[in-house]
Amino acid sequence: MTAKHSWWFFVGLYGLTLTDNNWTPEQMLFSDSTIAPTNLFLQANEETDEAARAATLAMLGMRPWREILDMSSVKFGNLIQQPPPDAFIAIRRNRKPNKENEIAESALNRAREIAAMLTIARSHGSFAIDGFMDVSSLERTPTIGIIPYPRLDNATGQFSSQHRIYCARWLREPDRFSLAELSSSLEQGTSLQTIDGRVWSIYVADHFITVMKTFKRTAAQQRLVRAALHLYDAHHCATPEQRLTQAVTSLEMLFSGTTNFSLLTRRLSALLPIDTQNHEKIELVMKLRHGYVHNGDRIEQSAGDLTLGLAAMAMYCFAEAISYFPTIEVFEDRLDLISSIQQSTSLSQTERQSLLNNVGSVAPITKTRWLELRSSEVR
Incomplete structure (x- = not known):
């Protein structure tokens, strides 16, 4: 050109x-x-x-x-x-x-x-x-x-x-x-410091950044971009109720057949590398959404912010995971398998962990890797 x-x-x-x-x-x-x-x-x-x-x-x-x-x-x-x-x-x-x-x-x-x-x-x-x-x-x-x-x-x-x-x-x-700092963050992963002292980056080695930066996208990556744009709009919403419901909608857009919110909750629990006790936060968000949509219940500011954070994490995890699966359907099958093991009441903790180790993670995403991605230390 x-x-x-x-x-x-x-x-x-x-x-x-x-x-x-x-x-x-x-x-x-x-x-x-x-x-x-x-x-x-x-x-x-x-x-x-x-x-x-x-x-x-x-x-x-x-x-x-x-x-x-x-x-x-x-x-x-x-x-x-x-x-x-x-x-x-x-x-x-x-x-x-x-x-x-x-x-x-x-x-x-x-x-x-x-x-x-x-x-x-x-x-x-x-x-x-x-x-x-x-x-x-x-x-x-x-x-x-x-x-x-x-x-x-x-x-x-x-x-x-x-x-x-x-x-x-x-x-x-x-x-x-x-521009040099933005370029360094993009190419080398160096941190960018916000006006209030936090750090972030646009490192192209993170699959989410790669997908958003490029043009040729698979069907699963196109799904991710549509969901990310919806989550972006959620950041613009004036009330915590709007932020929560729109952020949850962006999570629905990641998967097929997730008008079933129990299924969506289970898939997110399988996808996000957070401790089992923190899965309660996913369930809380879904419960709050139900209460607002069906009963008009009030949602606190912190709950709207929690949902934005949950959805942002999901976008990064989804982008990383789909790069290792041939289709979105195969990826969802793996999530459902992991979820069935996580939800089983007939297995001991040892048996459950052994099965999860044999099944493997959704992708080569470890908790250590996600802690590293969210590290507050300058790279």
Whole structure:
């Protein structure tokens, strides 16, 4: 794809900002996309006249939209509070003027995949294996939010605006990294430190990151991506009830035939490398979901956060496991076999453990490996 035959789409990113002063299109983190700083457009327009500069920055979301849009045509337009993005997800696509809408939708979907990957990786790296997730500092806001702004046509050098207006519920103090730090985390697994002192990474050796980063996916991997996007949306929900129910739905999406919540509970217990006593937490989440959906029972903040943590762990475990099985059905059969041994009341603890050792784990995932993935130590 040559520069002259490409379109660049810039999607506003919230919760992560770059410290770089310079950026070039060659600095691609994710093959077809990357993270770009907001100041790249400030530098590019230094010598432009003020009116053109203001219009470009408004189109990018860096200045109020009312400077270029007739807000009276937008419902409640005069009330809209427009936050500037902390960075951009920059997506490169082949220039196809006859398929403009399809290409734009493809770029926006890709931006959501990148944001979902970053969000779940950050959530996943924020808790110990017995502590699940702590998102109390997020105050019911998503970890990373996105909003589409302009498209740049390299052939003409012209911007065109995408007039989409989103709720700005996600605002928080952003994590700050350089492109070199993000690249090092991706390629070498070095840790990224959040604004509140936690660590996370986007290490490509983790199967979840690999699946979200690449394009050619098996049927099972496509299922994982759909579930991850749903879990990403769950992070955006305003109430613990919404977060819990939507996160549980993302877990349902991982498996076939899991409208049976007892079956889903058993499969998660077989999949997640947590101590047997902690399986009670899985059962608690399912019980809380049932109480809310069927009785309208109130759900506490901590329960919503617990479910996000449980689901984030499941995404990583599922991604790791499916790489060792030819089909999702074979994988589910192994989970059901492990579950039947775990649930047996006729076996002693010694007999149960012996059978589990002979059956083998779902994949080469050990508790030690998962403790290592969630280690708070800088790699």
